Amino acid sequence: MTKILQRNLYREVADRIGDLIEHGELAPGERISEKQLCDRFGVSRTPLREALKVLATEGLIELLPNRGARVVRLTLKNVKDTYDLMAALEGLSGELACQHISDAEIAAIRQLHNTMLVHYRNRDLMPYFQVNRQIHESILAASNNDVLQEMYSNLSQRVKRVRYSKQMTERYWSQAVKDHENMMAALEKRDSQLLGQILRDHLCNKIEVATLAGVIDTEDDKSVANS
Amino acid sequence: MTKILQRNLYREVADRIGDLIEHGELAPGERISEKQLCDRFGVSRTPLREALKVLATEGLIELLPNRGARVVRLTLKNVKDTYDLMAALEGLSGELACQHISDAEIAAIRQLHNTMLVHYRNRDLMPYFQVNRQIHESILAASNNDVLQEMYSNLSQRVKRVRYSKQMTERYWSQAVKDHENMMAALEKRDSQLLGQILRDHLCNKIEVATLAGVIDTEDDKSVANS
DNA sequence: AAAAGTAATTATGAATTCAATATTCCTTTG
DNA sequence: CAAAGGAATATTGAATTCATAATTACTTTT
Numbered sequence: 001m002t003k004i005l006q007r008n009l010y011r012e013v014a015d016r017i018g019d020l021i022e023h024g025e026l027a028p029g030e031r032i033s034e035k036q037l038c039d040r041f042g043v044s045r046t047p048l049r050e051a052l053k054v055l056a057t058e059g060l061i062e063l064l065p066n067r068g069a070r071v072v073r074l075t076l077k078n079v080k081d082t083y084d085l086m087a088a089l090e091g092l093s094g095e096l097a098c099q100h101i102s103d104a105e106i107a108a109i110r111q112l113h114n115t116m117l118v119h120y121r122n123r124d125l126m127p128y129f130q131v132n133r134q135i136h137e138s139i140l141a142a143s144n145n146d147v148l149q150e151m152y153s154n155l156s157q158r159v160k161r162v163r164y165s166k167q168m169t170e171r172y173w174s175q176a177v178k179d180h181e182n183m184m185a186a187l188e189k190r191d192s193q194l195l196g197q198i199l200r201d202h203l204c205n206k207i208e209v210a211t212l213a214g215v216i217d218t219e220d221d222k223s224v225a226n227s
Numbered sequence: 228m229t230k231i232l233q234r235n236l237y238r239e240v241a242d243r244i245g246d247l248i249e250h251g252e253l254a255p256g257e258r259i260s261e262k263q264l265c266d267r268f269g270v271s272r273t274p275l276r277e278a279l280k281v282l283a284t285e286g287l288i289e290l291l292p293n294r295g296a297r298v299v300r301l302t303l304k305n306v307k308d309t310y311d312l313m314a315a316l317e318g319l320s321g322e323l324a325c326q327h328i329s330d331a332e333i334a335a336i337r338q339l340h341n342t343m344l345v346h347y348r349n350r351d352l353m354p355y356f357q358v359n360r361q362i363h364e365s366i367l368a369a370s371n372n373d374v375l376q377e378m379y380s381n382l383s384q385r386v387k388r389v390r391y392s393k394q395m396t397e398r399y400w401s402q403a404v405k406d407h408e409n410m411m412a413a414l415e416k417r418d419s420q421l422l423g424q425i426l427r428d429h430l431c432n433k434i435e436v437a438t439l440a441g442v443i444d445t446e447d448d449k450s451v452a453n454s
Numbered sequence: 455a456a457a458a459g460t461a462a463t464t465a466t467g468a469a470t471t472c473a474a475t476a477t478t479c480c481t482t483t484g
Numbered sequence: 485c486a487a488a489g490g491a492a493t494a495t496t497g498a499a500t501t502c503a504t505a506a507t508t509a510c511t512t513t514t
Contacts, residue, residue: 008292009498010280034466044499046273049467053237053277054284059377065235066466066505081374088319092311147308150286151378236468261496271469276497293475293496 013041014051014058021060021071022161028073032061059158074162076216082159089152090136091200094183096143098192106188109138113184120177125168132204135180139187139199162216176204237277240268241285244278248287248298249388255300259288286385301389303443309386316379317363318427321410323370325419333415336365340411347404352395359431362407366414366426389443403431 017037020026038048052069055061061069112135119128140149179202186195244264247253265275279296282288288296339362346355367376406429413422 008290035464045466046498046500050277050280054280057281057284059374063235067507068466078374081372084319084323084372085316085375085378088315089312092315096311145308145311147286147305147382148312151312151382155374155378262494272496273468273470294477295496 009043009047010050010054013037013043013047014054016041017051017055018060018157024161026071028071030071032069032071034068058154072158074159074216079159079162079216082155086152086155087200087202089148089155090140090202091196093140093143093145093148093152094186094195094199095192096145096148097139098187098190098195100144101142101187101190105138105142109135109187110184112138113180116180117177120173132176132180176202179204236270236274237281240264240270240274241278241281243268244282245285245287245384249384251388253298255298257298259296259298261295285381299385301386301443306386306389306443309382313379313382314427314429316375316382317367317429318423320367320370320372320375320379321413321422321426322419323372323375324366325414325417325422327371328369328414328417332365332369336362336414337411339365340407343407344404347400359407399430403429406430 017026017032026032032052034045034048034052038045041048052061052063056063056069060072062072063069112131116128116131116135119131140152143149179198182198183195183202186198244253244259253259259279261272261275261279265272268275279288279290283290283296287299289299290296339358343355343358343362346358367379370376406425409425410422410429413425
């Protein structure tokens, strides 16, 4: 375990704890022990506690007065709510992108799109998802709206640990690719309204929610055995 | 000045500092002195610094390594970006509200709407804005999406200190009222798509941005004399 | 033996202390 | 007199210490 010795310690610690949560080393509902994390990162309680406060406002953990912190348990509703929001933000990013994007940026996205199609034809799931993500990120960047990007990235962070890409059925996959064909067309026409609509309806998110339905606990607030 | 002696001290302090920023007692770009605020609130630096970290992640202040914190200077672009985002969120809140709202809730909003019309006919600007806000908040609540409400409230907080309602021209005002008529109709038909569209396009926000064009500084990052 | 109450331990909340960085003010030099 | 350098001061970053609340373990009682 590499000790931390960087400045802006609290932010570094927060990111590291975020990673632990994302990778499941800190389980949902698990009690977070300050002392344990202090030892692990080699920092004192002051920056660690600052990190906990920040993570709480970012929605990754929750603070229980006088009883420490624990990892937020994602409920199905919570994830659904978050994805609805992300879809709306993607829609906005599409609208704005059409208004700001340069020919060169469109060309770059077209490149990514073509690459993605190759991965689709080869049924290479992971590369497909990676390029897919790059496309959405490019559109988000082209929106030229910093606040939007910040919010999206926060929401994305919250649900990262339950994002699955495995159980993609052939039917959903082909539909997603069709969506992307329409997206490219709308983008190249710079049809703001249309691209916004497509992205809002893009079923990518809905697939994931459907997939998750079986995975996440429906309970809201039961406490759980800790480490 | 009432001293603070409550539990969850950092959150209380953060709220209080937020109030100071909102009311302009801490000016945009102004350097925030830890010691000064500690004395003012009667707390030690530990909870105060936790509060600063939280306010930074909430976007109200920015942290400069080894150089303390200062109040975020809102640029016109920043406010525009935020309002674009808020419009998208309002649109989503409308869509979702149509899917979840009860007859009783619709009736309550209709009540508010009628009250608002009275204030409009009497040209009572402040009461008009207050009821107007209540209507939008009711729709947001009816969306039944906690994450959405949290995000919206954060964005709202960020731009609160520059929200003006004064320079409302007759022409814009009548248009806003027409928008609200259409909103009520869409809501009572539970026409999700339509209400979403209306709310996204509702020019309320755009008016405010236009109004602000002259008020906010265009400079991005110049430092400013401190207290 | 089970439950309740109490002491001991542990963890959290907040203040203080120590260290490092930045700022201010004064001196010195061209 | 202006500019540069350096000491003194003030401010921030982080660790430690102190206080208080919660948890655990143990004892006592029924």
